[in-house]
Amino acid sequence: MNIDLTVIWALIIFVAVFIYVVLDGFDLGIGILFRSFEVGHDRDTAMNSIAPVWDGNETWLVMGGGGLLAAFPLAYGLIFSALYAPIIAMLLALVFRGVAFEFRWRDPAHRGFWDLAFTGGSLLAALSQGVVLGALLQGVAISDRAYAGGWWDWLTPFSLITGVSVAIAYALLGATWLVMKAEGNLQRQARALAWWLGGATLAAIVGVSIATLFLSADYFQNWLHWPNILWVAPVPILVALASVAFVRSLRAGHELAPFLLTLGVFLLCFIGLGISVFPYVIPGAVTIWAAATDRSSQVFMLWGTGLVLPMILAYTGWSYWVFRGKVGAHGYHA
Amino acid sequence: MFELPEALLLARIQFAFTVSFHFLFPAITIGLASYLAVLEGLWLKTGREDYMNLYRYWIKIFALVFAMGVVSGIVMSYQFGTNWAVFSDKAGPIIGPLMAYEVLTAFFLEAGFLGVMLFGMNRVGKGLHFTATLMVALGTFVSAFWILSVNSWMQTPAGHAMNADGQFISAGSWLAIIFNASLPYRLAHTLSAAYLTTAFLVGAVGAWHLLKDRANPRARLMFSMAMWMATIVAPLQIVLGDLHGLNTLEHQPVKVMAMEGHYQSHPDGAPLILFGIPNSAENRVDYAVQIPKASSLILKHDLDAPLAGLDTVPVADRPPVGIVFWAFRIMVGLGFLMAGLGALSLYARVRGKLYEWRWLHRFALAMGPSGLVAVLAGWITTEVGRQPWTIQGLLRTAESASPLAAPAVAASLLAFVLVYFAVFGAGVLYILKLMAKPPVVHESAPPNIPVRSAGTTPAVALRPDTLATE
Numbered sequence: 001m002n003i004d005l006t007v008i009w010a011l012i013i014f015v016a017v018f019i020y021v022v023l024d025g026f027d028l029g030i031g032i033l034f035r036s037f038e039v040g041h042d043r044d045t046a047m048n049s050i051a052p053v054w055d056g057n058e059t060w061l062v063m064g065g066g067g068l069l070a071a072f073p074l075a076y077g078l079i080f081s082a083l084y085a086p087i088i089a090m091l092l093a094l095v096f097r098g099v100a101f102e103f104r105w106r107d108p109a110h111r112g113f114w115d116l117a118f119t120g121g122s123l124l125a126a127l128s129q130g131v132v133l134g135a136l137l138q139g140v141a142i143s144d145r146a147y148a149g150g151w152w153d154w155l156t157p158f159s160l161i162t163g164v165s166v167a168i169a170y171a172l173l174g175a176t177w178l179v180m181k182a183e184g185n186l187q188r189q190a191r192a193l194a195w196w197l198g199g200a201t202l203a204a205i206v207g208v209s210i211a212t213l214f215l216s217a218d219y220f221q222n223w224l225h226w227p228n229i230l231w232v233a234p235v236p237i238l239v240a241l242a243s244v245a246f247v248r249s250l251r252a253g254h255e256l257a258p259f260l261l262t263l264g265v266f267l268l269c270f271i272g273l274g275i276s277v278f279p280y281v282i283p284g285a286v287t288i289w290a291a292a293t294d295r296s297s298q299v300f301m302l303w304g305t306g307l308v309l310p311m312i313l314a315y316t317g318w319s320y321w322v323f324r325g326k327v328g329a330h331g332y333h334a
Numbered sequence: 335m336f337e338l339p340e341a342l343l344l345a346r347i348q349f350a351f352t353v354s355f356h357f358l359f360p361a362i363t364i365g366l367a368s369y370l371a372v373l374e375g376l377w378l379k380t381g382r383e384d385y386m387n388l389y390r391y392w393i394k395i396f397a398l399v400f401a402m403g404v405v406s407g408i409v410m411s412y413q414f415g416t417n418w419a420v421f422s423d424k425a426g427p428i429i430g431p432l433m434a435y436e437v438l439t440a441f442f443l444e445a446g447f448l449g450v451m452l453f454g455m456n457r458v459g460k461g462l463h464f465t466a467t468l469m470v471a472l473g474t475f476v477s478a479f480w481i482l483s484v485n486s487w488m489q490t491p492a493g494h495a496m497n498a499d500g501q502f503i504s505a506g507s508w509l510a511i512i513f514n515a516s517l518p519y520r521l522a523h524t525l526s527a528a529y530l531t532t533a534f535l536v537g538a539v540g541a542w543h544l545l546k547d548r549a550n551p552r553a554r555l556m557f558s559m560a561m562w563m564a565t566i567v568a569p570l571q572i573v574l575g576d577l578h579g580l581n582t583l584e585h586q587p588v589k590v591m592a593m594e595g596h597y598q599s600h601p602d603g604a605p606l607i608l609f610g611i612p613n614s615a616e617n618r619v620d621y622a623v624q625i626p627k628a629s630s631l632i633l634k635h636d637l638d639a640p641l642a643g644l645d646t647v648p649v650a651d652r653p654p655v656g657i658v659f660w661a662f663r664i665m666v667g668l669g670f671l672m673a674g675l676g677a678l679s680l681y682a683r684v685r686g687k688l689y690e691w692r693w694l695h696r697f698a699l700a701m702g703p704s705g706l707v708a709v710l711a712g713w714i715t716t717e718v719g720r721q722p723w724t725i726q727g728l729l730r731t732a733e734s735a736s737p738l739a740a741p742a743v744a745a746s747l748l749a750f751v752l753v754y755f756a757v758f759g760a761g762v763l764y765i766l767k768l769m770a771k772p773p774v775v776h777e778s779a780p781p782n783i784p785v786r787s788a789g790t791t792p793a794v795a796l797r798p799d800t801l802a803t804e
Contacts (some may be wrong), residue, residue, distance in 0.1 A: 052449030055404055059445045062411045063437045069414060072801055073426020073501070080415030081736035087416055088746045091409045098405035099757055102398050106764040145423060145499070151742050211686040231494050294427040294503035301431045308438040315446045315469075322457050 005298040008286045009071040010281070012305060016067055018270045020060035021129075022173065022263055027054045031097050031173020033193060035115060042186040043115065049327040052099055056316055058094070070301055072291040074145060075281040079276070082147040083132050083154050084319050090128035097121030121166060130166030134159030134208075137276070138215055142285045144231070158211055162270025165204035172197040176259040187255075194250060194258055197227060201262075202243050207271060212276060216284055219276045235272050239265055301316045313333040341740040342732060345417045348719075348747040353408055353709055355754050359403030361709045364478055364525065365532025366396050367471035369559075374467050378460060383775070391552070391773040392536070395765055397452055402761050406754070418742065421724055421734035427503045428494055429484045436480035444473030463592060475525070482524055486517040488725050489716065491587045502687035502728070515585050519578040520716075526571045527712065530672060531705025533563035537675075538701075538702025539769045541695040552773035554689050557698070561688065564676035572669055576632075582716075583633055586726060588647050589719035592658040594629055595619045596643040604641035609663070612655040619643065619659075621689050653721040657714060665711035668704045675701055 027050040035045045050057075069076040080087050100118035104111050131154060136156050141149035171180070175197050178190035213220050223232055240265050249257035281288045377385035411433070414422045447469040455463055479643055493510030494502045502509060515783045540557030543550055591597075593608045597617040606628030610619035630639040644652055675697055682688045720726055724734045 051455045055401075055448055056442070056445035058404065058408065059437065059441045062408055062441055065411045066430070066433045066437045069411075069422055069426050070430030073430055074423045074499075076415045076426060076430075077419030077422035077736065080412055081417070081419040081611065081738065084416050084736075084738065084742055084746070087412055091412055092406055092749055095405040095753060095757055098403055099761060102401045103760060103764060106398065106767070107760075115751075146419070146737050151739060186654070224757055233429055251516045254389075293430060294497060294501065296504040296508075297431045297507070300504070300508050301434050304431075304435050305580040308442075312438065312446065316442070319446050319449050 005295065005302065006288050006292040007065075008302070009292070009298055010279075013064065013067045013071055014270070014274060015062055016266065017064045020057070020064050021270070022266050023057035023060055024054075024169045025266070026050070026173040027057055028097075028122045028126050029170040029172065030177065031174070032050075032126060032171045033119075033174050033178075033190075034122070036193070037186060037189065041113075042189070044184055045182055046149050046178060047104070047118075049100065049178065052323050053320065054098075054101060056319065058098070061094075070297065071293055072281050072288065073293055075286055075291040078140065078145075078147055078282060078286065079132075079136065079140060082142075082149060083135050084151065086128040086131045086135065086154055088123050090132070092130060093121040093124035095121070097125065111220050115202040122170075122190075124301055126167040127163040130163035131155075131159045133166065133273075134162030135220075136258075137162070137212055137283060139284045142282065147210045158215070161204075161211065162208055165201075165208050168197060168204050169201045169269075172201045173259070173262055173266070176262045180255050183326055191250060198243075198246055198250070198258075201241055201265070202239075205239065206267070207275045209272065218280075218284060222275055222278075232272075235268055235275070239268050242268065265288045341738050341743050342735050343468060344740060344743040344747055345735050345738065346731065348417060348743060348750060349413060351747070351754070352413060352750055354408065354713070355711065355736070355758060356403070356406040356410055357713060358706055359399050359406060360474065360478070361397045361528050361531045361706060362535065363396065363403055364474040366392060366399065366529035367467075367474045367528070368529065369532055369536065370396060371467045371471040372559075374464050378464055383421075384555055387552055387773055387775060388556055388625065395768050398761055398765055398768070400444075400448065400774065402753060402758055406758070409750075415739065416746075417736050418724075418734050419736035424729060425488075425502050427501050428487065432484045432487070432506075434478050436477055436484075440473045440477035440480060443476065444470050447473070453718070461657060478525055478528070479521060482521050483512050483514070483517055485518050487511060487514050489520070489720055490514045490516040491725055491728055502725070506582055516578075516581055519574070519581045523571070523574045523578045523712075526567055526574055527705065527709050528629035529563065530567055530571055531709055532628075533560045533567065534672065534698075534701050534703075534705045536560040537564060537698045538700075541698035542769070543772045545692065545695050545699070547772065548689055550772055552775075555728075556773070557695075558683075558688060561676065561679035561683070561698070564672060566676070567682045568669070568673040568676040573672060575666070580633065582719075584745065586720065587642065588644070588651065589653065589658070589716070590633070590673045592642045592653045592655045592719050593662040593715060594633075594641075595622070595655065595659045596629070596641060599641065599643040601640045603638045604633075604643075606632065606761070612659045614652075614655050624754075634662070636754040651722065653719050661711045661718065665708050665715060668708040668711070671701065672704060672708075688732075 030046050030050055034043060034046060037046050063074070065080075068079075096117040098121075100114045100121065104114035104118065107114065119236070135154035138156060140147065141153065172194060175190045175194040179187055179194060182190060213223060222228055242261050246258060246261045246265075249261060277283050279287050279289070281291045353505045368578060370392060373392070375391040376382070377389060391671055447466040448462065450466040451470050454466065458466070491502075492514040493505050493507050495505040497503050536556050537560030540553050540555075540560055543553035544557055547553065579590065579593075594604070595610060595612050597612075597614075597619065603626070605622075605624040607619055607622050607624045610622035610624070613620050627637045630635050630641055633639075633641065644655070674748045675694075678694055678697065679688065681693045682694050688694070722731055723729065724731050
């Protein structure tokens with residue numbers, strides 16, 4: 001067999017992380033925007049629109065982490081010990097926002113507090129994930145299979161920019177999700193938010209892309225050297241086209257298209273990231289082949305993934321289908 | 335900068351703290367998911383409304399516990415990397431795939447069907463909804479299988495080889511890795527423990543409401559079901575525990591020495607130390623109350639069988655005896671109390687006093703948290719008893735940790751302690767508030783009542799008509 005299983009596993013993890021980012025992206029995004037919605041009907045509707053699916057969405061985060069441990073154990077240990085502070089912050093933030101789904105209904109007297117926990121947790125989780133992305137892109141000091149940098153290495157202007165960028169982009173996903181799922185006042189507000197969040201997201205994409213190019217010669221090379229530029233040029237061009245279509249769909253009052261176009265832009269950004277980073281799992285330091293697990297482990301897991309993943313996609317899709325359509329404040333039962 | 339050993343100790347405390355807190359939730363959800371499936375199944379079969387009422391009563395609590403289990407579980411899946419990077423690197427090729435299978439075959443299953451289970455009652459038919467409940471219950475079971483396979487491999491590693499980078503890899507057969515020597519015993523003992531944990535919680539809630547209103551048919555129903563579990567499963571658990579112990583004696587004898595407090599070898603029959611204070615400095619158990627030769631009888635089924643003690647083990651390879659010794663006794667003591675309650679309830683049932691005997695109800699109420707305490711004590715016994723190894727005999731705990739500085743670990747440990755006590759403390763409070771409400775007859779009959787009337791969605795909390803009934 002000549003197929004390079006390491007590349008296949010890199011693709012699987014890449015796809016799992018992408019699915020996580022867009023799925024938890026929209027529900028973290030709703031969390032980020034949550035406190036700007038009116039108390040009562042609007043907040044209840046916004047939360048109900050994601051209550052049945054957030055847990056499944058977050059499972060992809062465990063899949064990304066667990067998959068990394070399974071397929072690239074060296075990278076798993078290195079990345080998470082190197083980015084200790086933002087990872088711990090993300091985990092604690094997810095605790096707050098996760099329990100808020102249940103706690104806010106259980107304790108009306110402290111609902112304001114749990115709403116704040118929901119927004120604060122969602123925002124901190126998004127920022128942390130963005131910081132992790134930035135810190136990885138700017139490089140991690142490694143020597144002899146162990147992290148060799150300091151405890152604040154991750155904190156740079158670049159990682160802060162990526163942190164804020166991810167939070168903005170998640171908020172855009174959340175806003176367009178609500179354009180799709182909500183009605184009335186909440187939908188109007190979501191549409192207004194989508195306008196300026198769309199602009200801010202585009203600015204963030206452009207800013208982070210340009211800054212990334214100058215982080216390392218590899219990134220510059222992968223994008224701008226002949227003939228690479230021919231292969232990669234469609235990515236920014238498609239982002240530009242999607243942005244135009246996004247504006248037109250919002251203006252035309254479409255409900256589904258803004259969300260799908262935002263997903264499209266996320267996909268393009270992910271492909272762009274892949275172009276920058278490949279074949280590294282930790283940019284500039286560890287390639288996917290250096291971090292790859294044993295071949296026997298790769299084969300064993302590929303069986304499971306090949307058999308089970310289609311079933312997961314099927315019943316996850318079914319669950320979304322069950323809760324399709326507009327959501328009212330009375331949940332999906334109205 | 336502090337010395338590394340201190341960072342190591344902090345990392346161990348952090349893992350012990352987060353995993354102990356975490357396990358309390360699955361210990362409940364594993365049993366409760368099955369209980370909910372039984373309730374819904376009985377409701378579908380018999381049409382008796384109180385089964386559905388109990389289903390709705392307990393699914394509110396299930397939703398809370400499940401959410402806390404999810405968020406504390408995500409922490410665990412990342413903590414291997416943050417605090418135990420070397421362990422992750424070395425053991426990843428073995429345990430990584432098993433945990434990936436857990437995510438693929440269990441976590442997605444639970445999460446995928448949980449939404450329908452909680453919110454989908456009148457979006458899908460009764461049959462599909464029951465299927466969703468069954469899938470969630472199956473997911474908790476499958477999850478336990480994989481994670482216990484990982485843990486069992488760390489206790490009784492098998493089927494592995496080592497590569498040039500010092501990583502443990504499969505020697506060829508994954509079945510040898512998955513079904514390692516201690517898995518069957520650990521799995522049976524842990525699942526049975528989860529069922530008992532749930533049974534004693536349900537029993538205590540039933541007892542509480544019987545103490546307040548002996549006539550409440552739903553309180554009677556849940557109490558009766560829970561006491562059947564106590565009567566049947568608690569004695570079974572003692573047998574499973576004994577078998578697990580014999581398996582441990584075969585594969586991890588040092589752990590059993592610590593559990594028994596056997597500092598010295600006993601060539602002609604070892605005593606069973608009931609109580610005492612382990613004194614590792616002097617290698618003896620102070621103030622020991624013991625039964626001569628009984629330990630040999632239990633472990634070897636022979637009064638005069640020789641048993642080796644910790645004096646045969648280098649000091650550097652010994653676990654901390656005191657913790658293991660006491661945790662083991664707490665677990666066993668609670669196990670016998672549970673079986674005692676089960677026997678008493680059977681006696682009361684036969685005499686027709688199951689719902690009348692107030693001391694039985696008080697006893698059951700007091701035993702409510704016994705499963706949770708016993709489960710933690712059991713895990714402390716087996717995990718501390720494995721020390722100083724993370725992978726028994728192969729990788730030391732001291733060689734497993736990330737190269738972290740003590741201040742970083744101390745700060746994160748403090749954050750975990752504060753957040754967990756605050757957040758999960760609030761969660762426990764909300765659960766107790768739910769448990770304090772008596773299980774009532776709901777106004778409309780299923781399937782017209784959506785599960786939202788269970789309160790997992792907001793509308794209900796704001797609707798006066800449902801508030802009146804709760």
